Amino acid sequence: MDKLAEYLQYPFVRYALIVGVLIALCSSLLGVPLVLKRFSFIGDGLSHVAFGAMCIATVLKLSNNMLLIMPVTIIGAVLILRTGTNTKIKGDAIIAMISVAALAFGYLIMNFSNTPNLAGDVCTTLFGSTSILTLSRADVWLCIIMSVLVLVIFVLFYHRIFAVTFDENFARATGMDTEKYNLLIAIITAVIIVLAMNLVGSLLISALIIFPAISAMRLFHNYFKVTVFSAIFAVICAFSGIIISILAGTPVGSTIVGVNVLAFAVCWSIGKLRGTAA
Amino acid sequence: MPNNRVVNKTKTVTDVMEEQTTVAPEATPAEEVIVDTAPAEMRYDTVDIDLTQSSETMLYSEVIDMGTSPDNYVGKIIKVHGQYMFFHDEMSENSYPTVVVLDATKCCATGLVFELEGDAGYPQEDQEFTVTGALDYPSSEDCPFPILKNAVITTE
Numbered sequence: 001m002d003k004l005a006e007y008l009q010y011p012f013v014r015y016a017l018i019v020g021v022l023i024a025l026c027s028s029l030l031g032v033p034l035v036l037k038r039f040s041f042i043g044d045g046l047s048h049v050a051f052g053a054m055c056i057a058t059v060l061k062l063s064n065n066m067l068l069i070m071p072v073t074i075i076g077a078v079l080i081l082r083t084g085t086n087t088k089i090k091g092d093a094i095i096a097m098i099s100v101a102a103l104a105f106g107y108l109i110m111n112f113s114n115t116p117n118l119a120g121d122v123c124t125t126l127f128g129s130t131s132i133l134t135l136s137r138a139d140v141w142l143c144i145i146m147s148v149l150v151l152v153i154f155v156l157f158y159h160r161i162f163a164v165t166f167d168e169n170f171a172r173a174t175g176m177d178t179e180k181y182n183l184l185i186a187i188i189t190a191v192i193i194v195l196a197m198n199l200v201g202s203l204l205i206s207a208l209i210i211f212p213a214i215s216a217m218r219l220f221h222n223y224f225k226v227t228v229f230s231a232i233f234a235v236i237c238a239f240s241g242i243i244i245s246i247l248a249g250t251p252v253g254s255t256i257v258g259v260n261v262l263a264f265a266v267c268w269s270i271g272k273l274r275g276t277a278a
Numbered sequence: 279m280p281n282n283r284v285v286n287k288t289k290t291v292t293d294v295m296e297e298q299t300t301v302a303p304e305a306t307p308a309e310e311v312i313v314d315t316a317p318a319e320m321r322y323d324t325v326d327i328d329l330t331q332s333s334e335t336m337l338y339s340e341v342i343d344m345g346t347s348p349d350n351y352v353g354k355i356i357k358v359h360g361q362y363m364f365f366h367d368e369m370s371e372n373s374y375p376t377v378v379v380l381d382a383t384k385c386c387a388t389g390l391v392f393e394l395e396g397d398a399g400y401p402q403e404d405q406e407f408t409v410t411g412a413l414d415y416p417s418s419e420d421c422p423f424p425i426l427k428n429a430v431i432t433t434e
Contacts, residue, residue, distance in 0.1 A: 007336060011350075012343050123385030133339035136346065249333030251382045 007246055015140045016132045016246075020238045020256070022147035023196045024208055028234030029154050030189055031213035032227050033165040042080060042186070043209040045095035046193045047202035049076035051125055052102035054197070055110040066142070066194070073194050076102070077186035127201040132242070132252050143195050150188050161185065162223055200253035208234065211260035218264075218271035237263050322410050322430070326354035329379075330408060338381040341388050344424050348415045356426060357410040358390060362401040365389065370422060375400050377409050377426075392426035400431075407433040 007013050027043075034040060053072035057065030080094055110122060124131055135143075154161070163171040164181045172178045189209075196205045212234040216226040241256030248255075329337050341358070344351045358377055365376040378389040392409050394400070401407045411426030 010340070010343065011347070012339055013336075123383055127383060127385075133335065134342045134346075245382070246333060246335050246339075249335045249337075249382055252335065 004243065004247060011137075012133055012135065013246060015135045015137070016242055016252075017239060019135060019140055019143045019195075020132055020242045021235050022143060023192065024212075024234040024238030024256075025231055026147050026150045026154075026192045027196060027205075027208035028212035028230040029151070029227060030185070030192055031209040031211075031234075032216070032223070032230055033161050033185060034189065034209055035213040035217075036165045037168075037185075039185075040206065040210050041092065041095050041099075042077070042189060043193055043206040045080060045099040046073055046077055046190050047197065047205040048099040048102040048106070049073050050190075050194050050197055051202040052106035052109075054125055055106035055113075059109055059113040069197075070191070070194050073190040074187050077190035078183065080186065125197065125201060126203045127251060127253050131201075133246070146191055146195055150191060153184070153188060157181065157184065166223070200256055204253045204257050207257040207260050208238075211257075211264050212237070215260075215264045215267040218267045219274070233263060233267075234260075322355050322357075324355065325357045325410060327351070327356050329356065329358040334380070334382045337379050338386070338388060341379050341390060344390065344413060345388075348424065351413050351424070352415055354413050355410065356390070356413050357408065358426075359406065359408045360389065362403060362405050362407055363389065364400075364403065365391070367422075372421070374421065374423065374425075377407070390426055391421065391423045392429040392431075395428040395430055398431065401433055405433060407431050 034042060050069050050073045053069040054065055056072075057068045060068075062068055076098060080098060107122065160171075160176065160181050161184075163174075163176060164178050164185070168178050168182075192209075193202075193205055196208055200208060212230040213226070215233050216229040220226045220229055237259045238256055241259040242252060244250065244259065245252040245255040327340070329340060332340060337358070344356075358379065360377040360379040363376045363378045364373055365378075366373045374391040375394070376389040376391050378387050380387050390409075390413075392411055395411075409426060409429050409431045411429030413424055414427045415424050
């Protein structure tokens with residue numbers, strides 16, 4: 001405990017906890033509609049698009065790479081959604097295609113840069129490494145603003161997101177512009193993905209979206225309860241994951257995901273005992 | 279000077295620095311390495327930040343933080359354990375003795391430049407060692423990095 005108290009005196013540790021909790025919270029809220037809509041892998045696909053954009057930003061030596069990564073990832077989200085519904089190549093295939101293409105081209109482009117530690121940069125981007133513990137004050141504020149924005153949008157459009165998630169055809173029949181709300185979900189997901197790259201890296205982002213939602217679904221069958229439990233689950237896992245990683249010296253992203261997996265196992269077991277788990 | 283110091287060849291710090299800014303690190307023969315085996319505490323009564331007690335994740339993050347938040351660290355006595363590297367900076371075209379630390383995934387590395395106190399020498403490339411010194415932020419173009427001044431090193 002003394003060690004933890006000592007570590008908490010460092011501003012960068014406090015920043016990591018604030019950003020980690022906020023990102024986990026936003027990811028978990030979005031995770032519920034995404035999992036229910038069978039869009040679990042949209043996070044994976046978009047994170048690879050973000051990786052590709054980050055590689056281009058690195059090669060171009062942009063001082064603020066977020067200016068490139070954010071719009072490219074949002075465009076990727078829109079493309080995945082639009083192309084997935086309007087062409088013969090359907091959602092999962094489009095996500096897989098864009099995902100691997102962005103990953104491959106990103107790494108290819110990265111090799112054209114003169115960065116002295118290419119392997120390190122790629123590793124950091126893919127697995128997060130300790131980038132959550134090296135955030136500047138500006139990064140933290142950006143994350144807080146974007147997270148608050150996502151939370152406000154989620155609360156404001158909670159009922160519409162709920163309608164689009166559960167029965168899109170019925171929602172469309174009642175006159176709701178479901179395309180618009182699907183687009184909104186995709187854009188918010190893109191924003192969260194870009195922010196979460198700092199926390200767990202682009203390969204592990206899907207865990208933040210999927211595990212809280214499916215863990216909550218093991219215990220509850222009510223949309224509101226699933227959403228609330230998912231948020232609490234994600235915040236506890238992210239917080240404890242960061243604490244464990246700084247105390248034990250383990251990689252932050254992997255530790256957070258590891259805690260999520262263990263917590264899911266607990267929820268699944270409780271669900272089995274209660275007879276609520278599928 | 280402690281009795282257990284092993285000195286094969288005596289040089290001044292300036293001599294060593296000048297020589298190492300012009301000669302590739304591989305060119306330094308092993309027999310010229312001067313190893314100070316004195317515990318750092320013998321020179322520094324107190325250490326403000328002992329990074330040898332930190333986890334790998336915190337060690338890496340704290341060293342990064344030293345580069346980005348100088349106000350929190352300037353003048354503090356820092357003790358850090360890592361690998362020796364004679365780092366060549368392409369921007370300034372200078373080379374610096376550096377203690378390199380790795381993150382928990384072992385894929386990312388950062389480090390602190392140090393300047394030895396007295397006539398001590400440097401470890402061999404990639405050798406693990408501990409260095410203690412006062413952190414300074416020189417504003418000169420010759421060294422744009424935070425630097426551990428009056429450093430003493432210990433090797434195992």
